Amino acid sequence: MRHLKTIIFCISVSFAPFVVAAAHADTVQQQCADQWKTDKAAGKIPDGTNWAKFYSACAARLKMASTGSAASAASATSGTTGKPQTSGQQTPGQIAAHQRVKKCGAEWQEKKAANKLPAGAKWPQFWSECNTRLKAQGN
Numbered sequence: 001m002r003h004l005k006t007i008i009f010c011i012s013v014s015f016a017p018f019v020v021a022a023a024h025a026d027t028v029q030q031q032c033a034d035q036w037k038t039d040k041a042a043g044k045i046p047d048g049t050n051w052a053k054f055y056s057a058c059a060a061r062l063k064m065a066s067t068g069s070a071a072s073a074a075s076a077t078s079g080t081t082g083k084p085q086t087s088g089q090q091t092p093g094q095i096a097a098h099q100r101v102k103k104c105g106a107e108w109q110e111k112k113a114a115n116k117l118p119a120g121a122k123w124p125q126f127w128s129e130c131n132t133r134l135k136a137q138g139n
Contacts, residue, residue: 032058056088100139104130 032055039045045054090098104127111117
């Protein structure tokens with residue numbers, strides 16, 4: 001019987017952080033949902049803002065408010081702390097790669113519309129050649 005109590009205690013302790021985190025997440029989601037409804041009814045939601053974007057910003061605001069420390073918020077967003085970057089930030093390499101994708105995509109569409117693609121051309125091969133060329137040019 002003593003071992004059974006020990007096992008039950010260990011299991012309950014190991015799952016406690018997940019239960020607390022889930023309860024906190026529900027609270028944040030409910031707070032953001034209430035704010036969304038209020039702002040939407042008042043016409044304060046900017047054009048192009050959907051629930052996902054609003055929720056991300058709202059949850060970040062609530063997280064910063066709960067920590068109560070502007071210094072920790074600044075260090076978390078600066079990327080100089082050695083911590084992983086948040087999902088909203090991109091490294092210079094990611095930004096450059098995104099720009100190359102856009103440029104190559106535009107070239108592909110132009111050539112495709114003008115019927116100037118080589119016979120049998122496929123996007124992956126075109127992308128590879130275009131990406132290599134733009135990298136060599138320093139883009």
